[in-house]
Amino acid sequence: MWKTASLPSEGVDALTTALAAGDDDRAMQALVETYGELVYRYCRRMLGNDADGDDVAQTVFVQAFSDIKNLSRVRNARAWLLAVSRHRCLDRLKTVRRRAQSVADEELRSLADVGAAAQLPEPLASADPRVTRALDECLDRLDARSRALLVLRFHDELSYDEISELTSDSAGSLRVRMARALPALRQCLESKGVQP
Amino acid sequence: MTCARLEEQGLLAELGGEPDPHVSECEECRARWSGYARLADMVASGATARAVPADWKERTLARVRAAARARRRRRMMRGGGLAVAAAAAALAIVLFGPRGPRPPREARLTTQIVDSGGFRGEAHVGDELRARAEPGAYRHFELRVYRGARELVARCPGATAAACAAPGAAALAWTIPAVGVYQVLLLVAEQPIPEPRGTVDEDVAAATAAGARVVDMQTVHVR
Numbered sequence: 001m002w003k004t005a006s007l008p009s010e011g012v013d014a015l016t017t018a019l020a021a022g023d024d025d026r027a028m029q030a031l032v033e034t035y036g037e038l039v040y041r042y043c044r045r046m047l048g049n050d051a052d053g054d055d056v057a058q059t060v061f062v063q064a065f066s067d068i069k070n071l072s073r074v075r076n077a078r079a080w081l082l083a084v085s086r087h088r089c090l091d092r093l094k095t096v097r098r099r100a101q102s103v104a105d106e107e108l109r110s111l112a113d114v115g116a117a118a119q120l121p122e123p124l125a126s127a128d129p130r131v132t133r134a135l136d137e138c139l140d141r142l143d144a145r146s147r148a149l150l151v152l153r154f155h156d157e158l159s160y161d162e163i164s165e166l167t168s169d170s171a172g173s174l175r176v177r178m179a180r181a182l183p184a185l186r187q188c189l190e191s192k193g194v195q196p
Numbered sequence: 197m198t199c200a201r202l203e204e205q206g207l208l209a210e211l212g213g214e215p216d217p218h219v220s221e222c223e224e225c226r227a228r229w230s231g232y233a234r235l236a237d238m239v240a241s242g243a244t245a246r247a248v249p250a251d252w253k254e255r256t257l258a259r260v261r262a263a264a265r266a267r268r269r270r271r272m273m274r275g276g277g278l279a280v281a282a283a284a285a286a287l288a289i290v291l292f293g294p295r296g297p298r299p300p301r302e303a304r305l306t307t308q309i310v311d312s313g314g315f316r317g318e319a320h321v322g323d324e325l326r327a328r329a330e331p332g333a334y335r336h337f338e339l340r341v342y343r344g345a346r347e348l349v350a351r352c353p354g355a356t357a358a359a360c361a362a363p364g365a366a367a368l369a370w371t372i373p374a375v376g377v378y379q380v381l382l383l384v385a386e387q388p389i390p391e392p393r394g395t396v397d398e399d400v401a402a403a404t405a406a407g408a409r410v411v412d413m414q415t416v417h418v419r
Contacts (some may be wrong), residue, residue: 028260032253040248051345054249054397058256062263132245135238154240182232183203189235196231196238 015077019068028065035081036061042082046089046151048140056092060085086156090166093144131194138188146181149174199225249397251404258381258413266415303332305339305382305412319418321372327352327380329366334384336408339366342379346395349378372418381413 015034018027039060044053063084139147145167152163160171167174186196199222219225308326309319319325329352331337341350352368372378379396383389385408392399400410 024264025261029257032256032260036253036256037248040252041242041244041246044246045242045244050249051397054252055345057252058259061256062260065260065264066267129245131238132243136244136246139239150236150239154236155242157240182235186231186235196235 024065024068027068028061031064031068031077031081032061035078038078039081039085042085042151042155043089045136045139045155046086046148047092048142048144048147052092056088057085060088063088082156086152086166090148093148134189134192134194138185138192141188142181142185145169146177146184149177150181150185153178199228203228249401251400251410254404254410255400255413258410259415261412262414303334303337303382303384303409303411304330305380305414307380307414307416309416319372319378319416321375321418323372323418325368325370325372325378325380325416327368327370329368329382331366331382331384334409335386336389337366337382337384338389339368340381340383340392340399341368341370342381342396343374343376345397348392348394348399349373351392372416375418378416378418379413380416382411383408384411385409 015027015030018024018030036057040053040057043057043060044050047053047056060081064081139150142150148167149163152158152166153160158166160174163169163174164171169177189196198218202218202225219229306328309323325341327339327341329337329339339352340348343349350368350370352366381396381400383400383403385403385406387407389408390399390402390406393402404410
């Protein structure tokens, strides 16, 4: 989990010390060590595939290094990195959208494993690795815009108006997309034997 | 209004506001509504079973350092640093020239872009990419050049080993054939390094799994 997990205090301490000493290289190591997993997982989830998640998460730190002198307040590093991650992921999605065909909701439904639907559904429990695996797979199967919308709305806790400013989609169309994305996600999870 | 109708209109998945009055009276709708709310909580928590690749942090730091070097180089060029670059090139010749370099203590990778006008900060098709790998105390090493994330375009030692020979190191001089983003990386190991498969990520993962270390990864943008 990237949102609720507490960050190792020694990593934050190392970052503070390195920044105070003006040791950029050590500060960068501490930054990657402390926030690397957070950024990687955010980008991986938002982008829905390993290659893009891996690459964009790296570019976040490349940008972080160019601005490292401005990271005077370490307590802001996490929020700042996530904001950079969000923008870089949305940039990548705009590029990808031009060349990739997204999976429509109807197609998503057909992708659902009908055989698995006969299994007894289990209640959604975030601690269950089988449930989180199913969630990972189902989010990856969603089209990129719906997946990004879910992350921006629920993880980043942005309003539809705020998301609209970032994505240039109208708030109304975002609501419609959400109203389709959640049932599609639920249906996919149910097909894997997980009952939300 | 029925649950099926609410579901069809997407109203059950419209979280964050007041639900349709029917929802509070209907057990089935309430259960469905709660299910969506739990789903939203799950996404909000960021729960994932995916692990970060073992070598990701190492690759990230290598890329950050390469970007920092490129930035320093650009700054140097912008600041009228041609004379400084020439002096640095002359120093490199003294240090690494054919008259006998001092043995390197640590593994190191240096790259340079050369064209008829000499060293400059940006690369173009037809320029020469010169890379020098010093393996230090390691028994095995390999210098590789990838174009994009997938195409292995040069390696040293390898199929072109004769062109790679250099006393105590490996030096590659390679004419850049096409625009793109090139990645130059140096692997070192005590054991033989696995053969490349063709993508940077797969190759680095296989090499590090076999005990190799990525000394450096430098990016060259060819326009």
